[in-house]
Amino acid sequence: MTEQDRTPQPDPAADPQDAASPAADSHAADVQDAEAQAAGPGRPAPRSPRFPTDAELMAGPNALEEMEAEALDEDGDGGGRAHDVEDGAADGADDCDEDDAWEPGDWDSTRAPVIVPAVPEGFRAGFACLVGRPNAGKSTLTNAMVGQKVAITSGRPQTTRHNVRGVIHRERAQLVLVDTPGMHRPRTLLGKRLNDLVRETLTEVDVVAFCIPANEKIGPGDRFIARDLADLRRPVVAVVTKADTVSREDLAKQLLAVDALGDWADIVPVSARRGDQVDVLEEVLMGHLPPSPPLYPTGEVTDEPQQVMIGELVREAALEGVRDELPHSLAVVVDELVDPADKETAGFVKGAGRRLQVRVSLYVERDSQKAIVIGRGGARLKEVGVRARQGIEQLLGRKVYLDLHVRTAKDWQSDPKALSKLGF
Numbered sequence: 001m002t003e004q005d006r007t008p009q010p011d012p013a014a015d016p017q018d019a020a021s022p023a024a025d026s027h028a029a030d031v032q033d034a035e036a037q038a039a040g041p042g043r044p045a046p047r048s049p050r051f052p053t054d055a056e057l058m059a060g061p062n063a064l065e066e067m068e069a070e071a072l073d074e075d076g077d078g079g080g081r082a083h084d085v086e087d088g089a090a091d092g093a094d095d096c097d098e099d100d101a102w103e104p105g106d107w108d109s110t111r112a113p114v115i116v117p118a119v120p121e122g123f124r125a126g127f128a129c130l131v132g133r134p135n136a137g138k139s140t141l142t143n144a145m146v147g148q149k150v151a152i153t154s155g156r157p158q159t160t161r162h163n164v165r166g167v168i169h170r171e172r173a174q175l176v177l178v179d180t181p182g183m184h185r186p187r188t189l190l191g192k193r194l195n196d197l198v199r200e201t202l203t204e205v206d207v208v209a210f211c212i213p214a215n216e217k218i219g220p221g222d223r224f225i226a227r228d229l230a231d232l233r234r235p236v237v238a239v240v241t242k243a244d245t246v247s248r249e250d251l252a253k254q255l256l257a258v259d260a261l262g263d264w265a266d267i268v269p270v271s272a273r274r275g276d277q278v279d280v281l282e283e284v285l286m287g288h289l290p291p292s293p294p295l296y297p298t299g300e301v302t303d304e305p306q307q308v309m310i311g312e313l314v315r316e317a318a319l320e321g322v323r324d325e326l327p328h329s330l331a332v333v334v335d336e337l338v339d340p341a342d343k344e345t346a347g348f349v350k351g352a353g354r355r356l357q358v359r360v361s362l363y364v365e366r367d368s369q370k371a372i373v374i375g376r377g378g379a380r381l382k383e384v385g386v387r388a389r390q391g392i393e394q395l396l397g398r399k400v401y402l403d404l405h406v407r408t409a410k411d412w413q414s415d416p417k418a419l420s421k422l423g424f
C-alpha cells in the first residue's frame with residue numbers, strides 16, 4: 001500500500017461541498033436555512049442533523065479533529081455537520097460564502113507527502129519453493145539460478161536441513177527461491193520435522209518447483225510427494241533435473257513419465273551443472289508470481305545469517321568423503337566469532353594475528369563416529385578445516401582462523417531437547 005493509497009485525496013472533479021472541510025463546516029447553519037428554502041412544498045424535508053458515518057469521516061482529512069469545539073456546539077446539535085453540508089451542496093451550495101468555499105489546494109498544508117516507489121508498472125515479485133526427494137538437485141539448481149552459492153550441496157542425501165532463500169533480481173520481477181530439505185519417509189524426529197517444514201512452506205509460496213532427477217526412475221518417493229502436491233491449491237511446475245546425465249531419448253522418456261505423474265502447470269528439463277534451461281525455468285516461475293513491489297532490497301541474494309552460512313560451509317566440508325549413516329548424524333554449531341579488531345574483545349584474544357577467530361562444534365551421535373570425523377592423528381579433521389576455511393574466507397572476504405571441535409550428542413536426531421539445542 002502506498003502513502004497515496006492511505007491518504008484520502010480530494011477529488012477535484014467532485015463537488016467541493018461533498019467534503020467535510022472545516023471551512024465548509026463553519027457555515028452549516030446557513031446551509032441548513034438554504035435547505036429549508038430549497039425543499040419547497042411537496043419535497044421531503046431536509047434530513048435532521050446526525051453524527052457522520054465512518055465512511056463520511058474517512059472521506060476527507062480528519063474532520064472531527066480539525067473542528068473547533070465551539071463550532072461543534074454552535075447550534076447545539078453537537079455534530080452532524082458533514083451531512084448537513086452535503087445536503088446543502090446538493091440543493092443550495094451557492095448560499096455558502098464564497099470566501100469559505102473549498103478550493104483545490106486548500107488541503108496542501110495538511111496533505112502527507114506522496115511516495116511513489118521506483119517500481120516499473122507490472123512488476124512481479126513472490127516466492128517459489130523447490131521441493132523433491134533428497135539428492136534431487138534442488139540446492140545445486142538454487143545456486144545456479146541465483147548465480148551465487150547460497151546453499152551447500154553434496155552427493156549425500158538430506159544435506160539441506162532448513163529453508164534457504166536465494167533472491168533473483170530482474171528488471172521486471174523479483175523471484176525469491178526457497179530451497180527446502182528433501183522430502184522422505186522419516187525415520188527420526190529430525191526427518192519428521194524437516195518434512196513438516198517443507199509442507200508448511202508449500203502453503204506459503206506462490207508457485208512450487210517439483211524436482212525429479214532425469215537419471216533416476218520415478219519411485220515411491222516421487223509419488224509420495226506428487227500426492228501431497230495434488231492437494232495444493234498452487235501452480236506446480238515439474239522440473240526434470242540433471243538433464244546432462246542422460247541421452248536425449250532417455251530425457252524424452254523421463255519427461256513423459258513425469259507428465260503421467262500429475263497435473264503440472266509446466267514441465268521444464270534443466271541441467272544446473274551446465275546451466276541448460278535455467279533461464280527458461282526462471283521465466284516460467286516468474287510468470288506465476290503476483291504483481292507486487294520487490295520483497296528484498298536490490299542486490300541482496302540471500303537472507304541467510306552469516307553465522308548460519310559459516311556453519312553450513314563447515315558441514316559441507318565435513319560431508320565430503322563420509323559414508324553410510326554419518327552424514328545424517330552430523331550437525332554443526334558455530335559457537336563463537338571473535339574479531340581481534342573489535343575493541344571489546346581485543347584484550348582477550350591470543351594468537352592468530354588479526355584474523356577473525358571462528359569456533360565451531362561438530363556434533364555426531366556416537367563416539368565411534370567421532371573417531372571417523374577426526375581421522376588418524378586428526379588428519380581428516382585438518383582436511384575439513386582447510387576446505388571449510390577457504391569457503392568462509394571467500395564468504396567474508398577476510399582471513400579466518402578456524403577452530404573445530406568434535407563432540408558427541410547421543411542420538412540427537414531423535415532427542416527433542418538435543419534437536420532444539422541444535423536449532424531444529
Ligand SMILES: Nc1nc2c(ncn2[C@@H]2O[C@H](COP(=O)(O)OP(=O)(O)OP(=O)(O)O)[C@@H](O)[C@H]2O)c(=O)[nH]1
Binds near residue numbers: 242273
Ligand atoms: N550431473 C549433474 N549433477 C547434479 C546436477 N544438479 C545436482 N547434481 C548433483 O546431485 C547431487 C545432489 O545435489 P543437491 O543439489 O545437493 O541435491 P538436493 O536435492 O539439494 O539434496 P538434499 O539436500 O538431500 O535435499 C550433488 O552431488 C550434485 O552435484 C546437475 O544438473 N547435473
